[in-house]
Amino acid sequence: MRALLQRVTHAKVTVDGSVCGEIDHGLLVLICAMRGDGEQQAEKLAARVAKLRIFEDDLGKMNRSVTDVGGACLVVSQFTLAADTSSGNRPGFSTAAPPEQGKHLYEHFAQALRELSLPVETGIFAADMAVNLTNDGPITIWLDTADRN
Template identity: 55%
Template sequence: MKVILQRSLQADVRVDGDIVGQIDHGLVALVGIAHGDSVDTVRAIADKTANLRIFPDEAGKMNRNVVEAGGGVLAISQFTLLADCRRGRRPSFTAAAPPDMAKNLYERYADHLHSLGLPVARGIFAADMAVSLVNDGPVTIILDSDEIIR
């Protein structure tokens, strides 16, 4: 599982021109589910997402997590995070989980964040989406389950 977190001042996702999810401030989470990921993987990465201290405190130091900062999460499924570009000019996506499995685990990631007290907005799985955000900082963090929990 790979997740790209971007601290944002505002963000939204549109499908066919209509806003289907938005947050005022918090994190945009681009979520890639891989073969071998499980509910345990998703929970561990969701816990890490919610608890990373990447929001400023009163002194401007990154000492608050998204919950403490009063933010939300905009979760977007993005299988292209699992692209293998080592050979040729066309990426291979064989590391990405099959769609049914990926959708289930993506939904569980968002559900677990919600269970931790976060407002969670979502994109539409497998839709062609337009994501807009104002990156705050900029702060961009890469979470890779192979490095964090395996």
């Protein structure tokens, strides 16, 4: 699975003008299940997200996790993280998991974060979503559960 994490002071996702997920201090997690991924990858990625030390301590060093700072996660499905731009001018998405599997793993990932005692809000899988955020830092981190080179 792939995730793009953004440390935020506020983030929300809307569908058809209605807010479906909103957090203050925490992480916006854009997530994509890849072909061949399973629940184990979702759980592994959730554990990494919960423990990743990208929040500042009292000395201004990135030594605290979202769990440590009492932050929340806004999890948004983002199949375009699977984009293959190696040829031509139009990205391909054939490495993304099929929609049914992608939805299951997206929901499993969000639940795994909840089981790690994190407050979690979500978007709506496969919906046309508008995401608004205030990136804090800015801090943006890319995570992948597999080396796909």
